[in-house]
Every structure is written in C-alpha cells, then in structure tokens.
Amino acid sequence: MTRTGPPGRTVTPVILSGGAGTRLWPLSRPDRPKQMLALAGPESLLAMTARRVADRTRFETPVLVTGQSLAEAAVDQLEAAGVRPGLVIVEPQARNTAPAIALAALAIGGDALLLVMPSDHLIADNEAFLDAIELAVPIAERGWLVTFGITPHRAEIGYGYILRGEELTTGVHAVRSFVEKPDIVRAESFIADGRYSWNAGIFLFRADSFLEAVALHAPAIESAARAAIEQARLEGGRLDPAADDFSLAPAQPVDRAVMERADKVAVVPVDMRWSDIGSWQALYEASEKDAAGNAVEGDAMLLDASNCLVRTEGHKIVAIGVEGLAIVAAGDALLIVPRDQSQRVQEAVSRLASRGED
Amino acid sequence: MTRTGPPGRTVTPVILSGGAGTRLWPLSRPDRPKQMLALAGPESLLAMTARRVADRTRFETPVLVTGQSLAEAAVDQLEAAGVRPGLVIVEPQARNTAPAIALAALAIGGDALLLVMPSDHLIADNEAFLDAIELAVPIAERGWLVTFGITPHRAEIGYGYILRGEELTTGVHAVRSFVEKPDIVRAESFIADGRYSWNAGIFLFRADSFLEAVALHAPAIESAARAAIEQARLEGGRLDPAADDFSLAPAQPVDRAVMERADKVAVVPVDMRWSDIGSWQALYEASEKDAAGNAVEGDAMLLDASNCLVRTEGHKIVAIGVEGLAIVAAGDALLIVPRDQSQRVQEAVSRLASRGED
Secondary structure, eight states, rough: OOOOSSOOOOOEEEEEEEOOOOOTTTSSSSSGGGGGGGOOOOHHHHHHHHTTTOOOOTBBOOOEEETTTTHHHHHHHHHHOOOOOEEEESSSSOOOOHHHHHHHHHHHOTTTTTEEEESSSEEHHHHHHHHHHHHHHHHOOOOOEEEEEESSSSSOSSSSSSEEEEEEEEEEEEEEEEEOOOOHHHHHHHHSSSEEEEEEEEEEHHHHHHHHHOOOOOOOHHHHHHHHHHTOOOOOTTOOOOHHHHHHHHOHHIEEETTTTSEEEEEEEEEEEOOOOOSSHHHHSSSOOOSSSEEESEEEEEEEEEEEEEEEOOEEOOOOOOOOBEEEEETEEEEEGGGGGGGGGHHHHHHHHHHTTO | OOOOOSSOOEEEEEEOOOOOTTTTTTTSTBBBBGSOOOOSSSHHHHHHHHHTOOOOOTTTTOOEEEETTTTHHHHHHHHHHHHHSEEEEEESSOOOOOHHHHHHHOOOOOOOOEEEESSSEEEEHHHHHOOOOOOEEEEEEEEEEEEEOOOOSSSSSOOOOEEEEEEEEEEEEEEEEEEEOOOHHHHHHHHHHHEEEEEEEEEEEEEHHHHHHHHHHHHHHHHHHHHHHOOEEEETTEEOOOHHTTTSOOOOOHHHIIITTTEEEEEEESSSSSOOOSSHHHHHHOOOTTTTTTTTSEEEEEEEEEEEEEESOOOOOEEEBSEEEEEEEETTEEEEEEGGGGGGGGHHHHHHHTTTTT
C-alpha cells in the first residue's frame, strides 16, 4: 500500500515503559528491564519504539509513561536516540496498563488521537505498521477503540487472540471477540480459520473515547486516575500524579478492563514481523543467524555449535559441540537452557528470588 | 596387604610441579595450572600429592621441582598444607621431565631412593599406593628403575601402556615393553590381555641408578643438568640451577629419554583409583555425583539437569533441562561442552591463543 499523504491529523504516541519482566534473565534485571536492552541491534527496544513514530508530520512528540525507578534512565535512552519526550508521566505505583493509559489520556486530554505502544516489542516491518495506523486513524476519529492484531504464523498458546467480524472500512474490522490464551488444539483451529489475530497490546483511540469507556466499564480506575492527575505535580516536562489517589486504582490490564467490554472496538490486522521477545526462544527467532544457525552477540567462540543463541556482556564464552541451546552471560550470572525450554527461565528466577537472590 | 613395618630405609619424594596444561581451561590458566587447583576436595592436587607421602617414618621431606613463575605459589600451597619442602629446585626453563628429574637426582645425590610423582594426579586409594611403594623399594635398592603401572578399567587411547614380563618378586615385574598410545582396537586387546598397565609417570629409583641410565641413554641431558647443578645458587632452601647450562638440555619426557631404553626397568601394577584429571570428563568421573548424576561445585542452580559437571568460581550458574554437559565458569570465561567432547577444549584454547587471547 502506498500512502497518499499525511493523515488528516497527527497522532500522539503513548509509550508504556513501566514493565520489569524476568523472562530474559539474566540480561534483564529489575533495574534494567527488557525495554532498556539493545536486543535487536545497537539501540534499546525503547529507543526503537520511539524511532518508529519519529516522523513529526504524522506524530506528535511521544508521551512516556514509566515507573519511579526507571524514569531517568528511560529519558536518557530516548534523548540519546534523539527523541525528547513531550511529557514523562511517572506512575507512583505499578498498576498495570489500564490505569497507566488512563493517566496519559487524562494528561493529554480532549479528542487527541493516542497511539498506545508497549516499549519492549520488536516490529521489523515498520512500513506495515505505519500503513496500519493510517487505516486506523479515520475509524478512531469516529470514536472507535482500535487495536492492531498481529497476523499469526504459528499456533501460539502464549498470546490472546482477537476474532474479527464485519469489515468497517478497507482493512479495518469490528472485533467480534477477544479470546483468552488458548490450548494448542484451539490455537491450531484459529490459524486454520484465518480470522484470528494475536492481541499485541497496541491501540489507537481518541483520549475522550477511551476515558468514556473506562468510566463506564472500570469506573474505579477512571476516578483514581482523574484524581491523581488533578493533584499531579508538573515540573520540567515530568508529571508526577498523586500517589495517594493513584494507589486506589485497581491493577488491571487494559484489555480486560476496557477493550473486552467496550462496544465500538475495531481491529486492524497487520503482518509487520512483530515479536514481543518474550523468551530467549523468541529472541532467537527474531535474530539474524549465521550459516550454522547460531545467533551470537558478544565475545564468544563456537566450535561445531549449531542453532544456538549466545549472548554475553563481558564474559568470553566458548561453546563446543552443543546444539539448540540458549547461553546467556550477564553481570555475575550465566544461563544455559535448551531454546525450546526457555519459558522455564521464569521458574528459575522465581526460585532464586525465593532464596533471596537476584 | 598388611604392611609389616617401615621399609628398610626412607624414600625421598620428588614432586614435579612444572606443568602448565590447557585441558582444564578456563579453570586452569598459565598462572594457575591444574596442580594448583582444588579439583577434588578442599586442597589443591599439589597439596594432596605432598600429603600422600607425609609419613616421616617412611618418607623424607619432599623435594619440589617447579618453574620460575610458579615457585612461590607452589611453596605457599605446600606450607598451607603443613608441608615444608626440604628443597625447592627451580627450573630455569621448562625442559620436560627427563632434565627436571635429573636435576633432582643430582641435587639429592648418592644412592637416595627417589619417588618421582607428578603433582597434578589424583590417587583416591593411597593405601594401595603405599603398598606398591613398599613392594618396589627392595627392587629399586637393587638398582632397578621402577615404574608404577595403573590397572586399566577401560580401553583408553589417551595413555601409553606398559607390558609386564617375568615376575621379579611378588607383585613386581620386569617391563617387557613400553607401548605408545594405541588405537581403540589395540587398547581393547590390551585390556583383554590383562598384562598391560597405564603408564602414569610415577617412578621409584636410586638417584645413582637413574643418573647412570641418563648418562648412558641421554648424555646431553645428564651433562647439561650436571653443569647446571654445579653452577647452581642455593639460598634459603631454594636451588636455582644455572640457566645457561640447563638451556642445553634437550626437552624430553623421562619415559622416552630413559625408561624405554634402560635395561633394568620394572613395573609394579597397582589399582589405586588413579586419575590424571586430564579433561573435564575425567574430573567428572573422579567426582562425587548427586542423585541426578550431577557433579556441582560453586554457586549453581540446576532444574532438571542431569549428568552434568558444573563448576563455577564466583558466577551464579542456572542450568535448565540440559544433559551430559560440562559447564565451567572461571575468571571472565565460560565453557560449555558435552562431557564426552571435552578433549576438544585444547583445540579451543589453541584457537584463542592464536587470536592473542588467554
């Protein structure tokens, strides 16, 4: 698709950067979560997210929503990438995505078009993403809450799905239903069906449309966020909502609190080589491989190793005769796991945490 | 066998500690070779070697033969283990074992009985070793060069073999021949034959008998070592042979230079749970294993891992769902290799060296 020109009006990116996952341990740590890591090239996922919407004829300067402990480092990363956020909203507490987005919608206000994006995803085909945004803008302007649905290329049980219904305009469909993470049999039937997309947590909507839906379907979130913004402190482009008020917001993901319940919800299916890099396996799949199928980053020597993901920060890794492993060294820690078992890393980190480590 | 009392006279242990192997990289490094490592318990192999002959009713204080760079650390280790060497001979250059032993024989002199031992081997059944020494003493006193032959329990292609001939006294045989490292077919035939032992480089002989044999079969070694000792500097229990003279000694192993050529060579076959710990695989075999077959040393957490050797100094290792690997972290380096391919570590280290690393 060729874009014929800038959309009718600009879009304000809202970058969510509050997360602190454990699935990429030991590279990701609480003080350096996944979005802060350069997992796919020289820049962090956060910086790549900001660059994705850097065209100022189409996008406003982004609004960053982040946590207390990460705010400074996140801004530093964006500025190093040449992006100065228009506003940095610092969540007093982590309350999941629905309250976080409500803060942004209230702070920006009016009928501004908000493009809500997690900061720790990879989108390899940004042109496809921009095209999808262009399709979504007219529908969002009409008050719909639009989600971008990822075209699935495998029967994945780790994501929720979106079933699309009638086409509203070219490439934009009303959502028939959101589907929880399925078992493998259902996931395979979804792929065969062809009308299902993965729910990637990327949205476009008007601030006012979204806040109406929050007020209707999750009023405790709306009132807590509104009070927190009314009592917020603004200084030097940083907005600190009032902690006492915000703490009353129930911690809920926006999908469950709002999207699944609202009436006018649309989906734009898009095939943009997306990955949430939710495991070492996912990072391997998103990485460039050498002739032996190895994806190597850092000081490593491989002898007859194949199909391995090797990442090291500082340590010299020598791997001989191994196959299909993820080998990751960072800080004082070292992980070795078959790639196809890398979802078990969380279990290991939980055990470490229960022993008071890491 | 029950020992009936101390042997007729004491034996002087000569501990060879000049080596600097690469097979246990990254734990062993040039400045910290295998004998300096605590690979089988809290003490280094060197300290364990000294303790093996600590009974002063049977053994003199040991003589240590070592290299320039290791001398101080080696003495420190022995003293920490409560052993003060009677003499420390510092090789001016590394010239393999024949010149090293010649230095010791010349320095100790006379008809002293010398028990020559590498410092980087493990002997789990020391009683069997002491019994074998007792058998060897009367034969060595008669001028024979005695070697201790390890009873083989597998067809190993990594060692030389000793074929025994007629029995001289109970448990002591004349050597019929030394056999180079065989191929697997020959190694299997040796095991089936029953008359073959592994050559472990442990010897008992009189200083004068040995020096006569060196003078006859390797005169350049004898003359170089003799000149180096004549011009040596002795200070505070440390003997520094003259470098210029010693540098003329051909670098040869004692087996090839002397033992294979001499006439009166005997072997005492002994089954003493010996290992040269010549690879991570060998260390695994010599280590205690847990119920899952893992031998773990250091800060490691294993989830569904089995039959692995894991050793770490300082680093936290998390290994999930892996089988049969050697995983070793030391300094800034990290090795991952299937145990049964651990002989390939040398190849990797050579490659690193050719790149100017390590």
